[in-house]
Amino acid sequence: MKLDKLIGERFKEKPADSVIESHGLMVRGGYIKNVANGLFSSFNIMRRIANKIETIIREEMDAIDGQEVLFPVVLPASLWEESGRYETVGRELLRFVDRNGSPMLLGMTHEEAAVHLVREYGQSYTKYPFMVYQLQTKFRDEARPRGGLIRVREFTMKDGYSFHTSHEDLEEYYERCHEAYEKIFARAGLPEVVSVASDSGMMGGKVAHEFMLLTAIGEDTIVTCSCCDFRANMEAAANIVLNESIEPLLPLQKIHTPGTVTIEEVCKHLKLPVEKSCKAVIYQKAVTQEYVVVFIRGDLEVNETKLRNHLKEEVYPATLEENSGLVAGYLGPHKTDKAIMLFDSSLRGINDLCCGANEEDYHFTGFQIDRDYGEVEYYDLAKAIPFGICPECGNSSLVILRGIEVGNIFQLGDKYTAAMDMRYTDENGDIKIPIMGCYGIGVGRLAASVCEARRDENGPIWPMAIAPWQVHICCLRADDDASKTYADELYENMLKNDIEAIYDDRIVSAGVMFSDADLLGVPLRVIVSPRNMEEAVCEITSRDKSIEMKVKLDEVIPTIKNLISQMLG
């Protein structure tokens, strides 16, 4: 490919609406163009990257006995009625009618289609296990697309569905798939992607993992432990705690001996400067008689109407017994040793509850205490509490991180196969319901994640395995005959040697040429110029600047070949 024939413009300035770097760089570099909210077209550069990622995914899925198939984007509503999801899934499922008035939908996930495809095939236990996967467009009418390709409404996804005759078999295969995913992310240049236990959400099933690229711009919150291997997303961590009633996870109880919470400590917990006085305003619910303690900056007032609306229950200022330890609206030292403060994340809209002037100054949160200061009832885990207690190792060592979810795997169980009447006959002649796993990777999101993690201020630094081209030939001074002649020849030779090269022979200044090359992020660069021609050399550099060498003209091709194979690992 010659650069001056490459369709798509490169820009000096990033678009005004880009918030994260990968989005800005991919627009500036001519990778993608916004069409509408959450909808993008891809230029050739983007397609080349996506194609390479898809190839890696195919190879690893085939290696664990997957078979590529293809489901339709448009599905009849009747298929989703079989599983019950036509009714239960919200407006992110785009529903419409065809010319005959039949209700249809755009596939946002394909469990139903997968069961539909294989339920005749899978009538005998001898066929199991098996897995089908596809790489195809999904449409989800997201309420809020964001971050360029990180969260879009239409995207390409690899989704795979496995079918098994026992949970043991599913678990075994699930583990193989987990390993395949690790290989995929490592090959795509993100070996640091970690898997975390996750909640299965609308998918149903029990065990699930999300594969996360840890980054500050991530939209998912992950709970990890600095002492052991515990990793979970926020929802799963909450469930673990709720199910097991691990008392030490309550944040304030751990940080302090029960009954000794001070105003300073509350301020610290709420990340408020201590000098800004913090008060605890105490309400009591009319029906359940539970106390609700709202911590609020001292100079603000609680908006009681909003509090009522939020709790969906009448509240009134609490009348406290004298020895309750909650004195005069301030949370002072406790006198009852049974009292336990709870972070109540069910009050998550609480920033709306206060009234005052400066919106960003509102930091407070709610705690809920049961009436008797005895047995604890609470809504949720102590979310977003650094140094909370790890449910695995028990140390006060939880760390809260942000991440981008680049893939996920679920042990679905028989939710879909049972609902859709898929059956097989086992070796004893009994009729059984197969169980399923499902496995997804977002291709565009993965590409954007690599861009986010592998870049500098001038552009992306693509790993060799997914780079749009392997080598970028810059012919400085293409108006110089010797340089141009050699560069033309070099380009032809690369093509003959199956080296993927993009060739820039435009007559432009070096600055323009290098800036464009940086935006394309091709891992290896060969610089041909009059200055180099005098020495009978080319410069070979890597995009990440780890390689800078001068190579004799007749050694360029072998050197490049060698470097490519090294960089492919």
Next chain:
RNA sequence: CGGGGUGUGGCGCAGUUGGUAGCGUGCGUGCUUUGGGAGCAUGAGGCCGUGAGUUCGAGUCUCACCACUCCGACCA
């Protein structure tokens, strides 16, 4: 779904008390340049988001709508 913001050449922006639009960049052409986004000259390119209203007159004021966007909620 709740709360903000913004809509003006391809991109980034300015536009004062209302008087039919300007800057940077990019694009075309010519000459000069050429190792990190060159210089001069010249040219093209705009229904100022849409629709009503106020006014002699609206990019500017009023109202409604639409689109995009940010924060939050939600999110196989």
